[in-house]
Amino acid sequence: MSSWLPLHHNEFYTRSVRHRVPRVNRTVLWLGLAVTFLFSLHSLLRHLRPEYNLTIRVFRWPTGNESFVEFTDQNAAVSIAPSPTTLSLSAPIPSATVSEYDQGTNGTRRANAAIIMLVRNSELGNALSSVKQLEERFNKRFGYPWVFLNEVPFTNEFKEKMSAAISGPVSFGLIPKEHWYQPDWIDEEKAAAGRAEMVANDVVYGGSVSYRNMCRFNSGFFYRHPLVQQYKWYWRVEPGVSFFCDTDYDPFLYMEENDKVYGFTISLYEWPQTVATLWDAVKEFVNENPHYLDPDNALAFLSDDDGGSYNMCHFWSNFEIANMELWRGEAYSKFFEHLESKGGFYYERWGDAPVHSIGAALFARKDQIHFFDDIGYQHPPFRHCPHLPSVRKAKNCSCSSVGNFDYNRDSCLNLWRQVEMS
Incomplete structure (x- = not known):
């Protein structure tokens, strides 16, 4: 009973x-x-x-953890298809559907934020590893919701096992086709030739269309998804990553209270062949829209000659803690539209890492970009571990300075520090 x-x-x-x-x-x-x-x-x-008039109804399945959200409003229609993993968007959803602050499981104030993972059903094992580590190292103290996105419906096995690993709210969303697949206006013959050339030059993911879909989605669409639009902040997590240190404070609130908009742990150089014409597109946009540049921007992190060329430095976007209002703002929205019109996501292999990095460096103040030195993190093959032994001890880190990518000659961290202090 x-x-x-x-x-x-x-x-x-x-x-x-x-x-x-x-x-x-x-x-x-x-x-x-x-x-x-x-x-x-x-x-x-x-x-x-x-x-x-705007109501939110959360439906829970027998496991008791996973959920999907139905929004009902006269001006914002989102319908639920028979499958609980399918959401179709017919009008924008207001972003302020949850309060600015909520109460975390530790009784403290909690930001309007979510942890987001783009993942396939076949990546369940690696995804569970990432989730369990971040839950243990951070989220069990704060109870932030997780949002999982996929271009196909999630399987029951994925939803059940993932929900069992998370104590807080969980949502599973289907990506709209127009946000994922290669647009019809792309010249496929030209795109195929570009892929073949990259394969011949041994460029990683050079022949993959799905990888390009992912880069385009992360560059300009993930923050528009119905399950994500209600949030202001996000922590991007990928399958198969590792977290080495305890995060006993709320990085979302730290960012908000210190006027930060973008956070990273690793920075490095991009493959020049994948972004051959990206900087030309950037310069074209800036020349036509100089008013979008922040007066105290971080152009010096991107260019060694005052914008004449791109030095290939970028923040590695598989780890991001950031404010989605940066991407939703007019400057970045117009910027992405300009890049989209060039077709470089498919004719070349423009990654979301350089695109996000350029957007953050140009449209935000340089002091609004934060290096999370105290979060130990690894996305194979690169690893970041806190520099100071005292921090590693205080954060109960399981990594050491040995193998820290920050000391690698291919790291852009030293350049970032110079720019930050200038």
């Missing part, structure tokens, strides 16, 4: 009709008063608070 059901007590009142009638009348009276009060309150809120 469910614990919330009342126990059955012996009845001590008289069972004559004369005694039972008043009891029934009092029950009806109180029920009527309660209904009247709720109806009046509902009507009052509808008139005084327009946003009250």
Whole structure:
């Protein structure tokens, strides 16, 4: 028997009709008063608070953890297809569907944020490894929601096993086709020739269309997904990554309280062959829209000759803690539209790492970009471990300075530090 059901007590009142009638009348009276009060309150809120018309309903499956969200509003229609993993968007959803701050599982204030993973069903094992590590090292203290996105519906096995590994809210979303697949206007013959050339030159993922789909999606679409639009902040996590240190504070609140918009752990050089014409497109956009540049930008991190050429440095975007309003803002939105029109995501292999890095470096102040030195992280083959032994000890890190990519000649961290201090 469910614990919330009342126990059955012996009845001590008289069972004559004369005694039972008043009891029934009092029950009806109180029920009527309660209904009247709720109806009046509902009507009052509808008139005084327009946003009250927007409702959120969370559906839970038998495992008790995973969920998907249905939004209902006269001006924002999102429908739920028969499969719980399918969401179709027919109009934008207001971003302020949750309060600016919530309360975390540790009783502290919590930001409007989510942990996001783009993952395939076949990556379940590696995804579980990443999730369990971040839950243990960070999220068990704060209970931030997880959002999993896929270009195909998630299997029941994926949802059940992932939900069992997470104590907090979990959502599974299907990516709209127009946000994932190669657009029809792309010249496939030209794109295929570009892929073949990269394969001949042994460029990693040079022949992969799905990799290009992923780069384009992460560059300009993930923050538009219906399950993501309600959030302001995100922590990007990928399958098969490792977290070596305890994060006993809230990095989202740290970013917000210190006016940061983009956080990273690893920076390195991009393959020049994959972005052969990217900087030309960037310069074209900047020349046409100089007003979008922040006066205190970090151009010096991207270019050694005051913008004449691209030095290939970028923040490795498989780890990002960032404010999605940066991507949703007018400057980056126009910037992405410009890049999209060039077709470079498919004619070459423009990655979301250089695209995000260029956007953050040009459209934000350089002091709004933060290096998370105290978060030990590895995305094979590169690893970051906190530099100071005292930090590694305090954070209970399982890594050491040996093998730290920050000391590698291919790391751009020293350049970033120079730019940051300039």
